Amino acid sequence: MDIKDIIKPENKVYGRTPLLKDAILHYCPGCSHGVVHKIIAEVIEEMGIQDKTIGISPVGCSVFAYNYIDIDWQQAAHGRAPALATATKRLMPDKYVFTYQGDGDLASIGTAEIMHACNRGENIVVIFINNAIYGMTGGQMAPTTLLGQVTATTPYGRKAELNGYPLKITELIAQLEGTCYVTRQSVQNPGAVRKTKKAIQKAFENSMMKKGTSFVEVVSTCNSGWKIPPVQANKWMEDNMFPFYPLGDMKDR
């Protein structure tokens, strides 16, 4: 059979959603950010809410999320995305408003903003990329960095005496009355991707039901920060991060 007989519309099994712009991703090979972008773009497209969705990008590697998903974006100061989202949603309640934040952005410099936005029960979606490191600035310790994990600022491994403990912020968020849906997912294989997509879709749907904040953590890889190639990084994540950051729903109401 000739290759031309195979490349036909009726044989197409996968296509890029038109909501993902035809731009070259700046993310490192193996990085989870790109996969999560794709999922968000697909959910927005499938829900038909491109004209009703406002994204808020953080400071971190995903600061440029606005280059990839074809919706209106606001770019927040480091950690402040939930404050922008609060005002945006309150001033335009008919819009779907989501923040996209890394672990340094959300769980360190922006701890106050995320806790209070979730506690007020803002009807927004939070996508939280936990890669246990500061990717953008060159692989320094994040609040989520595991004990023993080597980073640029913990060259001998994170020690509790010196650096305190890795912060399970999602567990804290789940305690807040204002949240309606809190879940921890991952994207290292097709099954995980499908689950994360379901979670993100549910989160977007919740945000129009005035139930409060929906919070989706995605345990992620940072190959450059961890200095581990993609396939081994997935394995490292499964072996080291999943035991400490177990996957699954923490709250759904």
Place this chain on the structure above:
Amino acid sequence: MAEKILMKGNEAIAYAAINCGCDGYFGYPITPQSEVMETLMKEKPWESTGMVVLQAESETASINMVYGGACCGKKVMTSSSSPGISLMCEGISYLAGSELPCLVVNVMRGGPGLGTIQPSQGDYFQATKGGGHGDYRTIVLAPASAQDMYDFVDLAFELAFKYRNPVMILGDGVIGQMMEKVELRPSKPRRTEAEIRELCSSWATIGKTADRPANTITSLALQADVQERFNIKLQKKYAEVEANEVRYSTYKCEDADHLIVAFGCMSRICENVVEIARENGIKLGILRPITLFPYPKDALNALVPQLKSIMSVELNAGQMVEDIKLVADGRVPVSFYGRQGGVVPSPEEIYDAFVKTIK
């Protein structure tokens, strides 16, 4: 005749916001300006005009809520006092760097640090020279009465949207706390969604429709040349503001041999200094800058040839005096008199200081 109501300067800010169609207020309590949010909460404008009022968890959150609201083409504002404004400076820099319209009210108190809750004008440098990082300017209006506090809210929003730039009302504890009669203005409705789309759809994040490319509000430019081009554009805008938006008033300057320059509450106290001087046969006048940026350089410059001396009177250690010296450029002696820490000088005290400078 329009209705006049007795109110504090801070209350005037709140009533003016509701009256001029403000869409959202986000703030955090701090003396001496807490009456702004308290008045808004009491008035419940969300039930009348639909205005959103929210007590944020910090000034950092407040200014970033303002950023989010401004991104949506809404008329949004916050108010605070000096320590809170320091916390907001990162956000104000972002607002300027993203060319977003908004109103920030600073009812100044004494610093540095936690300082005092008493009135001050110690944030002149912060307000007019930057405050946050980078080459940016905020348009700064200096009210001298509760009426100014009321009127400047609408004016601030006009200017903010005209130039897509943050505007600051730089009041002080005297103006914020003082009760005066305020004449209410005809009310403006909040802008409709259609009006916002008409006015702001080329930049605001109000939902990407098929008829336009997606809008992104960001202050990020990784390439040096891109950032430089943007900064040059900003500077052009500020030059336009300097050319078009200078506001000031004068008092008995026509025949003046000597000039006091003072803004805000000090310009009013200095009117009495002028009376004392004139009773003593000294021809003294006042130049009151109403906009601190843009500064009324030309008005001051035009007075210099007739003057024997200039004195800057401020509630700080001498900040605006530097701008006066730049204009005077050595042609006439420039002196300074100020009190700090919340001490407000009497007209007699200022007169005595003035007389010493001309002997």
